[in-house]
Amino acid sequence: MSRPTRPPRADHQQAAAHARQQPGVWLPVTEYRSVLTARTVAYRIRTGRPLGNTRYGTPYTPADLFEARTELTDDGARLDIRYTARQESTLR
Known part of the structure; x- marks a missing residue:
């Protein structure tokens, strides 16, 4: 019995850029x-924490401008993000 193939790694830089171009729209990442991994990444996105190695930072900054959610699927959990510009005007 062979192992299922791994999906390609998520391109979070590109996902964040697409979300910024479409504020308020939920987009799949x-x-x-692993459901736990999806939930952990969603938490890191919402709080602006680094994804993986801290020296690489995160494209989801400033904190609180991105929302993230997970949805169970047959194979694990899908991660969706949404850019909200609601606080951006108060940051300037």
């Missing part, structure tokens, strides 16, 4: 096989 990737699907994770």
